[in-house]
Amino acid sequence: MNGRLASYSVDGMHYYGAVLDDGMVALSPDFPQWPDLRAVVEAGGMDRLLEAAQGRPVTHETESVTYEIPVPNPEKIICVGVNFPDRNAEYKDGKEQPENMSLFIRFARSFTGHDQPLIRPKASDKLDYEGEIAVVIGKGGRHIAQQHAYDHIAAISLCNEGTLRDWVRHAKFNVTQGKNFDRSGALGPWLVPFHDRAQLGDVQITTRVNGEIRQDDRTGRMIFPIPRQIAYISTFTTLVPGDIIITGTPTGAGARLDPPQYLKPGDVIEVEGEGIGVLRNTVEDEQ
Numbered sequence: 001m002n003g004r005l006a007s008y009s010v011d012g013m014h015y016y017g018a019v020l021d022d023g024m025v026a027l028s029p030d031f032p033q034w035p036d037l038r039a040v041v042e043a044g045g046m047d048r049l050l051e052a053a054q055g056r057p058v059t060h061e062t063e064s065v066t067y068e069i070p071v072p073n074p075e076k077i078i079c080v081g082v083n084f085p086d087r088n089a090e091y092k093d094g095k096e097q098p099e100n101m102s103l104f105i106r107f108a109r110s111f112t113g114h115d116q117p118l119i120r121p122k123a124s125d126k127l128d129y130e131g132e133i134a135v136v137i138g139k140g141g142r143h144i145a146q147q148h149a150y151d152h153i154a155a156i157s158l159c160n161e162g163t164l165r166d167w168v169r170h171a172k173f174n175v176t177q178g179k180n181f182d183r184s185g186a187l188g189p190w191l192v193p194f195h196d197r198a199q200l201g202d203v204q205i206t207t208r209v210n211g212e213i214r215q216d217d218r219t220g221r222m223i224f225p226i227p228r229q230i231a232y233i234s235t236f237t238t239l240v241p242g243d244i245i246i247t248g249t250p251t252g253a254g255a256r257l258d259p260p261q262y263l264k265p266g267d268v269i270e271v272e273g274e275g276i277g278v279l280r281n282t283v284e285d286e287q
Contacts, residue, residue, distance in 0.1 A: 002050075002193075003018055003019075003192075003193065004018065004189075004190040004191070004277070005017070005018060005019065005027075005040070005046060005049060005050070005070070005155075005190055005191045006024065006068075006188070006189060006191070007036065007037050007067075007070050007072060008024060008060070008065045008066060008068055009065075009066045009068060010065060011064075014028075014036075015027075015028045015029075015060070016037045016040070017059070018053035019189075019190050022058055022061065022062060023062045023064075024060040024065055025057070025058060025059055027049050027053060030052060031045070031049070031052075036072045037070055037071055037072065038072055038073065038074065038241070041136060041137075041138050041154045041155065041241050042138075042242060044138065044154070046155065047193060066113070066116070067113035067114035067116065068113045068188075069113050069186075069187040069188060070155075070187060070190055070191045071191070071242050071244060074108060074242045074243055074244050075240050075242060075243055076105070076237070076239075076240075076243045077107070077108060077244045077246065078104075078105060078243070078244070078245050078246070079103065079104050079105070079132075079161060079179070079246040080101050080102070080103060080224060080229055080245065080246065080247055080248045081101070081102035081103070081175075081248065082098070082102050082223075083101065083222050083223050083224055083247065083248025084217055084223065084249070084250045084251060098223075101224045101228075103233070104175050104176065106161075106179055106180055107180050109182055109183075110180045110181060110183070110184055110185055111183070111186055111187045112183040112187075112281070113186065113188050113189070114186065114188035114279055114280060115189075115280055115281070116183075116186065116281060117183075117283060117284035118160070118162050118183065118184060118185065118186060118263065118282070118283050119181070119283075119285070120263065120264070120265065120283055120284065120285050121164065121181045121184070121286045122285075123167070124164045124165075124166050124167055126164055126165040126166045126167075126255070126262050127163070127262055127263045127283065128163045128164075128253050128254045128255050128262055129160055129161075129162060129207055129209065129253060129254060129263060129271075130159075130160065130161035130162070130163060130185075130249035131158070131205055131215050131249055131250070131272075131279075132158070132159040132160075132205065132248060132249045132271070133158060133159070133200070133203070133219060133247050134156065134157040134159045134187060134244050134245065134246050134247070135157075135194070135200070135226060135230075135244070135245050135247060136155040136156070136157065136243070136244055137152055137153065137154065137230075137239045137240065137243040137244075137245070138152065138153060138154020138155070138194075138241055139151060139154070139241065140152070140239050140240040140243075141238070141239055142234050142235075142237075142238050142239075143235060144230055144231055144234040145231060146227040146228055146231040147227070149228075149229075149230035150194075150197045150227060152239065153194045153200075153226075154193070154194060155191035155192060156192050156194050156199060156200065156273075156276055157187060157190065157192070157244075157279075158187070158188065158189070158271050158272075158273045158276055158277065159187050159271070160186040160207075160269055160271050160281060161179075161185050161246055161249060162185035162186070162263075163179055163184070163255075164177075164181055165255045165260075165262070167181070186271075187244070187279075188279050189280075192275070192276050192277070199275055200219055201219065201220060202219055202220030203218065203219050203273060204216070204218050204273070204274040205217060205218070205250060205273050205274070206271070206272045206273075207249075207250075207270070208269070208272070209261075209269055210267055214252045214253070214257075215250045215251065216250065217250035217251070222247070222248060223248075226245075226247055230245065264283060265284055266282065266283065267282065267283045268280065268282055269282075269283070
């Protein structure tokens with residue numbers, strides 16, 4: 001079933017519900033057995049929620065809503081790095097595309113929701129954007145075969161995988177620090193239930209900063225397609241419902257421009273995914 005489901009809050013109260021053009025239809029009060037969208041995903045209940053929303057009026061107008069990351073407290077958020085051909089060339093290290101994918105972990109606390117500010121921390125002024133498609137696991141498993149990988153996806157969303165560029169080079173070998181400053185990235189705005197591989201096979205992903213297109217590519221050009229990502233990751237860890245895979249960003253991040261253009265307070269970043277929507281965020285300095 002087509003539709004959109006979001007996690008949000010109003011006056012400090014947390015809800016999940018269906019997204020309409022002018023607001024939300026709160027569904028969490030009607031499904032107490034599912035305390036959040038992670039529980040909905042685990043139970044395979046997204047279509048049931050959307051059916052329940054049919055014909056119902058908006059309960060919370062858009063202006064009153066604070067978007068949260070769609071899946072609260074996922075067990076794992078696993079990010080795939082350097083996953084587009086031009087992105088690999090940006091490194092200018094003379095190396096061909098890698099045989100295996102580069103991966104790193106992010107914490108849920110490092111993300112904020114749609115229409116919320118990314119936080120530029122006191123420790124660095126080199127906050128950068130990375131527009132990506134996110135997939136949410138609905139059916140867990142180990143050693144998942146590529147040909148069955150799409151069967152394990154429950155939903156898709158968008159990510160601005162915000163990065164503090166100088167902090168990904170703080171040690172000999174890791175990127176963890178630069179990828180995990182609190183609220184330096186964003187997830188959302190919502191979950192789109194996944195039913196057809198055409199939703200991911202070759203869709204456009206675009207990032208705009210203050211209206212200027214900075215990144216623009218298609219998932220069909222990924223070095224490591226999403227089914228391979230799921231197969232590879234499930235080789236070493238058990239994927240569980242609610243886990244999120246951030247699938248890779250195209251060329252055009254601010255650090256690679258000449259001269260580099262990092263995000264600053266007041267900037268507006270929009271990540272658009274074909275058939276998914278637009279994830280929009282501003283930037284503020286850490287208080």
